[in-house]
């Protein structure tokens with residue numbers, strides 16, 4: 001058979017018969033890689049499956065009790081999965097190198113291994129390395145088998161003979177189907193390997209965890225279709241230098257995608273952080289200008305986090321603006337609103353905004369807190385240590401209401417805060433709070449003048 005080669009863009013999966021420096025589909029440079037294609041046998045039936053198809057069923061006749069969930073032994077992990085691991089589900093776990101993907105998947109074997117047999121297929125580490133890590137993590141289960149292999153043919157045989165309940169594949173980018181000729185990590189390899197594991201999961205009711213590397217802009221390397229194929233996509237994120245790690249669902253057929261699990265990396269593995277607010281606020285210094293507490297909803301859970309801002313005169317040229325945690329564009333907008341609406345002439349100052357602990361906040365409910373932190377640094381005046389600021393800020397400097405305000409204020413009250421600044425519009429519908437004073441403000445000017 002004559003072999004044909006095509007060039008596939010590693011960014012978007014665009015195929016071209018010729019090599020090109022720039023992909024015509026997504027515009028990326030130097031992303032076209034050669035792949036050898038083996039022609040597929042012509043399918044019968046004109047592309048329509050003629051297998052004895054399932055018949056349409058009334059929804060009330062469909063059995064839903066087949067959704068069996070097993071606990072991973074880590075409630076933070078279970079929460080992100082929507083309440084435990086669903087039998088036969090296919091979970092993709094993405095994250096930066098060294099963030100702890102292999103560690104957490106090995107750690108859940110400790111509990112899962114009590115009731116299920118697990119096959120851990122690694123294309124990245126030798127059995128020795130995994131054993132050493134497992135010893136450090138104190139994983140002694142009898143039901144865990146390690147298999148260092150990357151050839152899909154051998155892996156399929158091993159799965160058939162071992163018949164495990166759970167398979168962990170570390171990582172999809174290292175696995176190869178030798179019939180496809182292209183090298184591991186290529187778009188066609190990733191697609192093929194994923195669909196093989198998918199078939200294994202769905203046909204035998206085996207739960208599969210697939211580790212995926214991420215590219216430099218944070219998406220899982222491989223074709224976009226990868227995320228459509230799987231049931232659940234989890235991202236493991238955090239700053240490598242800092243110890244907090246956040247497991248976040250970005251797609252979940254079996255639960256909400258808003259939930260997060262918070263972990264801390266220590267010398268004996270990842271530990272759950274059941275109360276992230278407490279952890280994120282510990283070690284907060286007294287009387288520091290440029291710090292303000294906000295409350296962000298992570299799924300159903302309110303999390304208090306500290307925003308730190310540093311504002312200092314620009315020495316030359318354009319002012320620098322940097323963020324770690326909050327969205328840079330949002331902060332640029334808030335700086336413009338401050339300049340125009342609050343009378344603080346911040347445009348000739350550099351501004352840096354951080355969230356302590358490597359946490360990321362994308363919610364607009366932290367707008368007011370970011371502005372308060374910036375204003376506090378600008379005026380070199382610390383805010384009251386018991387203050388929390390919640391609210392979205394509009395372009396005219398007005399405060400706007402946010403969802404779940406009651407829940408957020410309760411969390412602040414529970415953590416011992418004494419004052420909570422909120423948007424004026426939301427103040428009428430609120431319940432009464434005993435231990436925390438709720439201060440509604442209409443405009444960022446009011447908030448700044450009152451507390452700074």
Ligand code: TYD
Pocket residue numbers: 095096097098099100101102103104133136137265266267268269270
């Ligand atoms: P790892 O799980 O290998 O990351 P990934 O599979 O996502 O690439 O995590 C490795 C990092 O975690 C490594 O830098 C060392 C650190 N680590 C600890 O701090 N404590 C531990 O107990 C373990 C196992 C790893």
Ligand code: MG
Pocket residue numbers: 101102103124170
């Ligand atoms: Mg790894």
